[in-house]
Amino acid sequence: MSTRRLFFGIGLPQTIQQEIIAWRAAAFNAAAGRPLAAANLHLTLAFLGEVSDEKTTAICRLAGRIRQPPFTLHIDDAGHWPRPGVVWLGLRQAPRGLVQLAEMLRSQAARSGCYQSPHPFHPHISLLRNATRPVAMPPRDFHWQFDVAQFSLLQSTFEQGRSSYKVIESWPLIA
Numbered sequence: 001m002s003t004r005r006l007f008f009g010i011g012l013p014q015t016i017q018q019e020i021i022a023w024r025a026a027a028f029n030a031a032a033g034r035p036l037a038a039a040n041l042h043l044t045l046a047f048l049g050e051v052s053d054e055k056t057t058a059i060c061r062l063a064g065r066i067r068q069p070p071f072t073l074h075i076d077d078a079g080h081w082p083r084p085g086v087v088w089l090g091l092r093q094a095p096r097g098l099v100q101l102a103e104m105l106r107s108q109a110a111r112s113g114c115y116q117s118p119h120p121f122h123p124h125i126s127l128l129r130n131a132t133r134p135v136a137m138p139p140r141d142f143h144w145q146f147d148v149a150q151f152s153l154l155q156s157t158f159e160q161g162r163s164s165y166k167v168i169e170s171w172p173l174i175a
């Protein structure tokens with residue numbers, strides 16, 4: 001049976017992707033970790049693990065039933081998780097809509113029999129991987145803001161030592 005490694009996530013507008021990678025290049029030295037490509041920057045809502053085509057159909061049907069209004073993300077925080085080796089951008093205050101969307105997708109995934117992370121939802125945008133040594137964190141004097149009007153199911157593929165992400169399907173946020 002063929003499976004795909006899937007997760008629900010939110011993409012970033014291209015202008016914000018470019019601003020973030022320009023800031024990142026100035027804020028971290030090359031030894032800090034391996035930068036994710038601009039196009040791969042995303043916020044994970046729910047990681048699903050390896051999913052069969054049959055379960056994917058069921059998950060997509062449930063996702064299509066979600067009725068939730070758009071919300072705005074304020075990216076104004078950053079941090080370092082040394083154990084998984086991730087430097088990330090995040091939100092000092094996660095909007096209710098974001099948390100509700102992630103919780104809904106996580107409970108739908110659990111109902112469909114998909115893998116569920118035991119960790120609580122900590123919304124973040126991974127910036128650097130393989131950052132397992134101490135990292136000098138830059139001052140949090142940045143603030144990116146964008147409206148989220150859709151969410152997506154993405155496929156993660158691992159090739160030549162790095163992951164890349166492809167959108168399988170997207171759904172609008174509508175009240």
Ligand code: 3AM
Nearest residue numbers: 007042043044047086117124125126156
């Ligand atoms: O948004 P980020 O980059 O932090 O770390 C993986 C990535 O998150 C995460 O799912 C996103 C797409 O691959 N991920 C991978 N394996 C995971 C796992 N076993 C996981 N999240 C939770 N549990």
